Amino acid sequence: MAKKSRTKARSAAPLAEGEVGPRQPCPCGSGKRYKACHGAPGGAATPYVARPFAGLPSECDIVAMRELVPAATAPLTLKDHPDRTVVLASLLPGAAPAMARESGQVWLGLQVQHHFGDPSRDLAAALERALAADEPGIIGLTDPPATGPRLQDLVVGDELDVTVHEGFEYWLADLEDTSGMETALEQANAAASPTARLTGVGAAYWTNVGTKEHLRWVMPEPEDQLLDALARLHAAGKDVLVPESRLVGMFRAHGLLAPVWDLAVGTGPEALEEPADRFARDLAEALADTSDLTSEERSARSGLANRQVTIR
Known part of the structure; x- marks a missing residue:
């Protein structure tokens, strides 16, 4: 009986892009498994909305x-x-x-x-x-x-x-x-970490958490296209904003991705303005590139995809 059950589990259809498995944490943030929350029969009290702020200004x-x-x-x-x-x-x-x-x-x-x-x-x-x-x-x-x-x-x-x-x-x-x-x-x-919004690009926020600084940049592009573009830039060495900076991963929140860079202490937000503007232009070019990823770019994409943390 157990063997039959394992075979059934292995033959289950793979999850579609963005779909939540029944045993995964519910994206609503309740701490429950999806099957016991918004994936339960009848759902939760309010249907879960993956991108709730779409269509709002900014x-x-x-x-x-x-x-x-x-x-x-x-x-x-x-x-x-x-x-x-x-x-x-x-x-x-x-x-x-x-x-x-x-x-x-x-x-x-x-x-x-x-x-x-x-x-x-x-x-x-x-x-x-x-x-x-x-x-x-x-x-x-x-x-x-x-x-x-x-x-x-x-x-x-x-x-x-x-x-x-x-x-x-x-x-x-x-x-x-x-x-x-x-x-x-x-x-x-x-309890509030010093934070500043960059002026030249949208929704990019510098913060100082004491032991290091970060740039966290919420981006509106669809996840698949954005990951492809970020992978192209990483493979080309174009994701280093300033010396000693490193793209370390990204948050997924409310249907959007927010890449995160580690920065050396003392960088500050002003030093990021021109590099961020340059990165935005490079990202736009990478997003427009529809060619197949190279093996190096596919490897970079896999690494980026594995360094995602869902916070909603």
Whole structure:
């Protein structure tokens, strides 16, 4: 009987590109196996969406703010409430989904504790509750919003104006009385690694984690094409941005890849601007190349594919 079972397992059809196996971790981040979460009969409460921020302005920056950047904000323009001030933030106090502020502003948080399957629908639900709030305060989201709009249905615009902050002082920016908040702010700031967004290319973020520095660059291209292009550049020695830098792998988050470079301590973000611009041009040429990969390029691609970490 056991032998028959093993034979059946070996003969099972291979997974399609992007498909999640039943015994693999669920991509929603719940910690459960896929077959016990969004792959269970009937699925989870909310269907899992592999690329939830597609179609939003600056999708790559939104992914970076949710997964990589400690402290950043960007204003949102709402389709039906163009006069309301809405701020999209990487993190709000207490990892709150949203806040209705005393100033009348609405703040929307990306880094939250819940994972209901579609972060865009979660954001829209929190936003609508904050807009309708009668009093200022934290807006919670304890149950999955099974119906209702997604954030793409509520906002307009082509590009976000992202501001990366040194710390979380923006939590207090619209308050007159900040007494009693100093300790919480100091603790939050102490946990935030220095981070900067490069100005010449999109969604590329330098960070200093103390023992080393990194460049983490969220890219919008489809995974297969991007891996091919990165492999071509690696084989040609064109993925070294600055001396002592090395492309060490990549994150996969919300349907996008984010290549990661290790940098020597002391590099800083300014030294990366011109090399990153040059790399972007080389990457565009590599993406346009549809020829078969050479054996060296295939080897490089395999190495890159094996150095991926899925964080959502």
